[in-house]
Amino acid sequence: MSQFTQQVILGLLLGGVYVAVALGFSLVWGILNIVNLAHGALVIVGSYITWDLFTRWHIDPFLSLPIDALVLFVIGYALQRGVINRVIRAPLLFTFLLTFGINLIIVSLLLLIFTADFRSVTPSYSGNGLHLGSVTIPYIRFGGLVVAFLLAGALWAILNRTRIGAAILAVGADRDAAQLVGIDLRHMYALTFGIGAAFAGVAGGIISTFQSITPTAGDPYTLQAFAVVILGGLGRVSATVLGGLTFGLIEILGQSAPGLGSGYANAIAFVVLVIVLVVRPRGLLGRLA
Amino acid sequence: MRREKLGVVLALTALLAAACGTSGGGTPTTGAAIVFGAAVSLTGAQSKEGGLTKQGYDLWLDWINQRGGIVVNGVKHPVEIKYEDDQSTPNLSATLVQKLITDEKAQFILGPYGSAATATDAIVAEKNGVPMVEANGAAQSIFSKGYKFTFGVLSPANKYLTGVLDMAATLSPKPTTIAMLTANDNFSVEVAKAVEDYAPTKGFQVIFTKQYPAAAPEVSGLISQAARLNPDIVMNSGHLAESIAINKGAKQLGLNAKIFAYSVGPSTPDFIKALGPDANYVFDGSQWTPQVKYKPSFYLSVGEYVKAYKTKYSTTDDPDYHVAESTAACLAFQKAIENAGSLDATKVRDALAGLDVMTFFGQIKFDSRGINTFKPMVVEQIQNGAHYTVFPANVANGKPQYPTPSWSSR
Numbered sequence: 001m002s003q004f005t006q007q008v009i010l011g012l013l014l015g016g017v018y019v020a021v022a023l024g025f026s027l028v029w030g031i032l033n034i035v036n037l038a039h040g041a042l043v044i045v046g047s048y049i050t051w052d053l054f055t056r057w058h059i060d061p062f063l064s065l066p067i068d069a070l071v072l073f074v075i076g077y078a079l080q081r082g083v084i085n086r087v088i089r090a091p092l093l094f095t096f097l098l099t100f101g102i103n104l105i106i107v108s109l110l111l112l113i114f115t116a117d118f119r120s121v122t123p124s125y126s127g128n129g130l131h132l133g134s135v136t137i138p139y140i141r142f143g144g145l146v147v148a149f150l151l152a153g154a155l156w157a158i159l160n161r162t163r164i165g166a167a168i169l170a171v172g173a174d175r176d177a178a179q180l181v182g183i184d185l186r187h188m189y190a191l192t193f194g195i196g197a198a199f200a201g202v203a204g205g206i207i208s209t210f211q212s213i214t215p216t217a218g219d220p221y222t223l224q225a226f227a228v229v230i231l232g233g234l235g236r237v238s239a240t241v242l243g244g245l246t247f248g249l250i251e252i253l254g255q256s257a258p259g260l261g262s263g264y265a266n267a268i269a270f271v272v273l274v275i276v277l278v279v280r281p282r283g284l285l286g287r288l289a
Numbered sequence: 290m291r292r293e294k295l296g297v298v299l300a301l302t303a304l305l306a307a308a309c310g311t312s313g314g315g316t317p318t319t320g321a322a323i324v325f326g327a328a329v330s331l332t333g334a335q336s337k338e339g340g341l342t343k344q345g346y347d348l349w350l351d352w353i354n355q356r357g358g359i360v361v362n363g364v365k366h367p368v369e370i371k372y373e374d375d376q377s378t379p380n381l382s383a384t385l386v387q388k389l390i391t392d393e394k395a396q397f398i399l400g401p402y403g404s405a406a407t408a409t410d411a412i413v414a415e416k417n418g419v420p421m422v423e424a425n426g427a428a429q430s431i432f433s434k435g436y437k438f439t440f441g442v443l444s445p446a447n448k449y450l451t452g453v454l455d456m457a458a459t460l461s462p463k464p465t466t467i468a469m470l471t472a473n474d475n476f477s478v479e480v481a482k483a484v485e486d487y488a489p490t491k492g493f494q495v496i497f498t499k500q501y502p503a504a505a506p507e508v509s510g511l512i513s514q515a516a517r518l519n520p521d522i523v524m525n526s527g528h529l530a531e532s533i534a535i536n537k538g539a540k541q542l543g544l545n546a547k548i549f550a551y552s553v554g555p556s557t558p559d560f561i562k563a564l565g566p567d568a569n570y571v572f573d574g575s576q577w578t579p580q581v582k583y584k585p586s587f588y589l590s591v592g593e594y595v596k597a598y599k600t601k602y603s604t605t606d607d608p609d610y611h612v613a614e615s616t617a618a619c620l621a622f623q624k625a626i627e628n629a630g631s632l633d634a635t636k637v638r639d640a641l642a643g644l645d646v647m648t649f650f651g652q653i654k655f656d657s658r659g660i661n662t663f664k665p666m667v668v669e670q671i672q673n674g675a676h677y678t679v680f681p682a683n684v685a686n687g688k689p690q691y692p693t694p695s696w697s698s699r
Contacts, residue, residue, distance in 0.1 A: 003513075003514070003517060006513050007510055007513065007514075010509045010510055010513060011510070013509075014507060014509065107332075108332070111332065111336065115337075115340075116336035116337035116340060117337060117559050117562070118337065118529055118530060118533060118557075118559040118560075118563055119559075119562070119563060120533055120537070120563035120564065122537070122563065122564055122565050122567060126537065126540070126541070126567075127537070127540030127541050127567065127696055128541075129541055129542070129543070131543070134517075136513070136541070136542050136543055138541035138542065140541065141509075141541070210534070210537055210538075210541070211507075211530070211533075211534055211537075212529070212530050212533040212534065212559075212563055214334075214336075214337065214530070215336075216333060216334050216336070216377075217530075251507065251510075252507075252509065252510040253510070255499075255501070255508075255510035255511055255514075256510050256511075256514055266502055
């Protein structure tokens with residue numbers, strides 16, 4: 001039983017990471033209608049910032065998260081305003097191509113700057129955890145889950161409690177109508193993309209503390225963010241949270257499924273995804289399109 | 290008329306050959322460049338290992354060209370290596386090797402990084418009758434197809450972790466139980482299978498064995514399962530990223546073992562840099578270490594090799610075994626070409642099959658399949674942030690630190 005409890009806890013903790021990764025991805029997809037294939041690369045940029053600050057100035061990885069957010073916001077804002085905005089009304093395939101290309105460029109730049117060496121952030125408390133009987137909760141991963149919930153809360157508050165959020169939602173609902181009532185579309189697009197990138201950066205900072213990072217480590221996160229958003233549904237923060245936690249749980253429980261190698265964990269996760277799509281095409285909590 | 294012309298040409302050629310022969314007694318003349326081709330991973334998931342492979346090749350390239358090249362029948366042929374980037378995609382690797390052979394006129398092929406790419410390249414080498422010496426594909430399955438043109442200088446996969454078991458059998462109190470975490474790629478599965486077959490013969494019991502998808506280093510679920518069984522030995526047969534994740538996970542989830550041994554990862558400087566003091570006590574099986582004591586019959590000694598590496602790449606890091614084995618592949622080619630006295634593909638292939646030389650990397654000699662089963666693996670341990678060779682004792686420069694203290698008492 002305690003074995004099962006432990007697996008559930010680990011699953012939720014991993015799910016927290018997926019939530020953090022998917023929040024920004026979901027926002028950009030929902031509002032701008034862009035499936036950002038460079039999202040994983042932006043995540044890894046955040047990882048490298050945290051790593052750099054940690055190795056250079058011994059800044060605690062959790063303290064560097066706001067810096068990740070700030071830097072990535074600027075990068076995201078500029079990317080959208082300068083590059084992606086040019087294809088914002090083009091068919092989906094164009095945005096796919098463009099963000100795919102941006103992904104390649106970011107990864108190659110990271111290779112040039114940081115080389116392909118494996119890096120990892122290992123603060124002194126990285127191995128400590130809370131021991132409750134035979135169940136262990138690693139502090140670092142718990143910290144990651146807390147940050148993910150803070151991010152989700154922040155995003156919800158921005159969207160539902162601020163004028164900017166209202167404007168972002170308006171742009172998502174109807175671009176032309178939003179423009180008619182005086183919303184600066186280009187600014188709103190860039191702002192949305194910047195927020196998405198900032199969230200990716202924070203997720204990257206968390207990831208650097210328990211996994212090793214390389215310039216190419218981001219690609220799986222794009223895929224996972226995609227799966228989480230499909231699973232949870234588009235257009236709601238709570239959907240991303242539910243999708244992320246579910247995905248993490250499935251992955252960890254799949255690893256320990258009796259009689260199955262954990263090689264099947266991903267297969268199980270995607271089978272569940274397909275079932276959800278068949279039964280609830282809008283995802284677990286998705287809004288009407 | 291035609292005949293006469295041919296006769297003149299023949300006579301001239303004979304004269305020329307004679308002239309070369311006489312001058313060759315002292316200083317060999319220079320011949321056409323020998324073109325080697327290599328498709329290595331310079332970008333993508335394996336760009337780190339691919340980069341190390343290229344470093345190994347380039348180190349030899351500099352050395353041989355400083356000497357004027359490979360001597361074939363008294364004529365010095367400078368060497369050229371043409372590189373292609375396989376982007377860490379095995380299928381692309383095969384295409385590039387074909388391109389190297391047909392477009393870039395590569396006469397000999399140096400292997401790519403990784404068993405998967407090597408397996409596909411071997412097919413192309415065989416089809417074209419071009420000899421390939423590879424240094425970074427240890428899966429035996431590459432050599433089970435009866436290919437005649439592929440040779441591997443490194444010890445095969447089944448030896449990667451069995452050395453750790455040999456060492457563990459000599460320790461006291463003797464560990465008995467093993468938990469094995471295995472990536473589901475060809476090479477890693479072979480390593481794990483060898484451990485599972487070999488362990489009982491040495492009095493060990495494998496109590497936990499699970500596979501995970503390669504390159505998806507989320508293994509906390511598996512570690513928490515293994516931790517409940519309190520294994521004496523935790524083994525990972527996988528790659529660098531996973532070995533780092535497993536070591537971190539073991540600490541976070543309180544998996545305390547007497548021996549942590551990972552097939553690939555700890556031998557690279559990245560492992561120590563990424564984990565800091567947590568990297569201590571970890572064992573790995575290594576193809577080669579900078580501390581081994583082989584007496585080479587040509588090229589550099591082990592000490593000279595390490596120095597040459599540090600100078601060329603302006604680094605304080607020692608070369609890891611990926612670099613050394615890649616250089617060794619070049620050495621095998623060099624010696625085989627010299628022995629063959631020819632650049633003919635089939636003659637060089639035959640010379641490779643009959644090769645038996647001692648290098649800084651150890652003995653290079655191929656069995657009938659083309660695998661170098663004659664060189665032993667060594668066991669390394671990280672002690673106070675540095676690599677020590679701890680087994681077998683005759684090449685070791687340190688003693689195993691055993692048992693590994695629990696995470697809480699470090």
